[in-house]
Structures are given as C-alpha cells and as structure tokens.
Amino acid sequence: MDIEKHIAVVKDFPKKGIIFKDISPIFLNPNAFSQLIDELAASVRDLGATKIFAAEARGFLFGAPLSIKLGLPLVPVRKKGKLPRETVEVSYGLEYGTDTLCVHCQDVQPQDKILIFDDILATGGTAKAMCSLAEKLGAEVAGCAFIMELSFLKGRERLNGVEVRSMLIE
Ligand SMILES: O=P(O)(O)OC[C@H]1O[C@H](OP(=O)(O)OP(=O)(O)O)[C@H](O)[C@@H]1O
Numbered sequence: 584m585d586i587e588k589h590i591a592v593v594k595d596f597p598k599k600g601i602i603f604k605d606i607s608p609i610f611l612n613p614n615a616f617s618q619l620i621d622e623l624a625a626s627v628r629d630l631g632a633t634k635i636f637a638a639e640a641r642g643f644l645f646g647a648p649l650s651i652k653l654g655l656p657l658v659p660v661r662k663k664g665k666l667p668r669e670t671v672e673v674s675y676g677l678e679y680g681t682d683t684l685c686v687h688c689q690d691v692q693p694q695d696k697i698l699i700f701d702d703i704l705a706t707g708g709t710a711k712a713m714c715s716l717a718e719k720l721g722a723e724v725a726g727c728a729f730i731m732e733l734s735f736l737k738g739r740e741r742l743n744g745v746e747v748r749s750m751l752i753e
Pocket residue numbers: 638639640641642676677678682701702703704705706707708709710738
C-alpha cells in the first residue's frame with residue numbers, strides 16, 4: 584500500500600528545525616489502517632517472535648492490532664511512572680529530548696523472543712532502549728519493526744546487529 588499518502592508532514596514541530604511525520608491520518612481511514620496492519624504482520628511473521636514490545640504512545644496504536652493479528656502477547660513499554668508493578672527501566676535520547684522507558688518485569692521470560700515495534704525509527708534511541716529492556720530481562724530480540732524509518736537520522740546503525748524491518752524508508 585502507499586503509506587506515504589496517509590502521513591502528514593509538519594515543519595518545526597515539536598521544535599524548530601524538526602520535520603515531524605504525523606502518522607495519525609491513517610486512523611481516519613479504517614480500511615487503510617486494516618490493510619497496513621495486515622501488511623505489517625505479514626512482514627514480521629517469519630521473525631518467530633513470542634511477544635511484542637510496543638512503545639508509548641504512538642507505538643500502542645499499531646502494536647495492539649498487530650498483536651491480535653499475529654496472535655502474540657503485547658507488552659506495553661511505558662514512560663517512567665506509569666507502570667504499577669515492578670519494572671526495569673532505561674533512559675535514552677530522542678530527536679527532540681530525553682526520556683525513560685519501563686517494562687513490567689513479570690511480562691517477560693528469559694525464553695522469550697521479542698519483536699520490538701514502534702511507529703517511527705528516527706535516531707533509534709527508543710528502539711535501542713526497548714532492546715536493552717528485553718535484554719535486561721534475559722530475553723532475545725527477534726527483530727525491530729517500524730511503519731516508517733527516517734534514514735537520515737541513522738537509527739538503523741544504532742541498532743547494529745539486529746534485524747530491522749521498515750515498511751517505508753525515507
Ligand atoms: O528513533 P527515536 O529518535 O527514538 O524516535 C522515535 C520515537 O519518537 C516518537 O515517540 P515520542 O517519544 O515522540 O513519543 P509519543 O509516541 O508519545 O508521541 C516515535 O513514536 C518513536 O517512539
């Protein structure tokens with residue numbers, strides 16, 4: 584499908600100099616959204632993941648239907664202070680700031696193979712942090728998948744050694 588026609592480009596958001604790729608128009612078109620989830624699921628099935636990590640907040644919007652489509656458990660990866668039970672955490676840098684991501688310890692077992700999912704791969708800070716969370720809990724990273732990759736920010740290099748799948752590379 585032509586994903587690009589469902590992405591709005593906004594200059595200088597959230598800071599001057601950032602060209603923000605807004606994927607939210609896809610949610611206004613349920614047929615396109617459904618097709619996107621079908622294609623995303625087909626593109627990662629062979630990775631043999633046992634669970635999906637999806638990053639707050641935009642990652643949740645795609646991660647939830649992806650988990651249903653693949654029949655795999657979904658582990659919410661949340662920003663600090665949101666998860667009520669025991670967590671592991673990792674701090675990371677973003678294109679426009681820094682943050683800390685957490686996961687519930689009980690959600691992951693050492694035999695798990697984790698599919699790291701997010702809407703956008705930019706600098707790779709978020710995805711790298713999710714890989715570290717999986718590894719801290721003794722699990723393996725099966726691969727990383729994104730709707731869109733901003734290749735000029737070289738996130739793929741930061742994920743060196745991990746299988747990376749992006750539906751759209753810009
Ligand atoms: O590759 P990176 O440089 O880490 O950037 C990618 C991340 O940035 C955005 O999330 P953001 O932290 O803006 O949060 P949101 O999903 O809550 O909007 C996006 O949804 C990815 O998670």
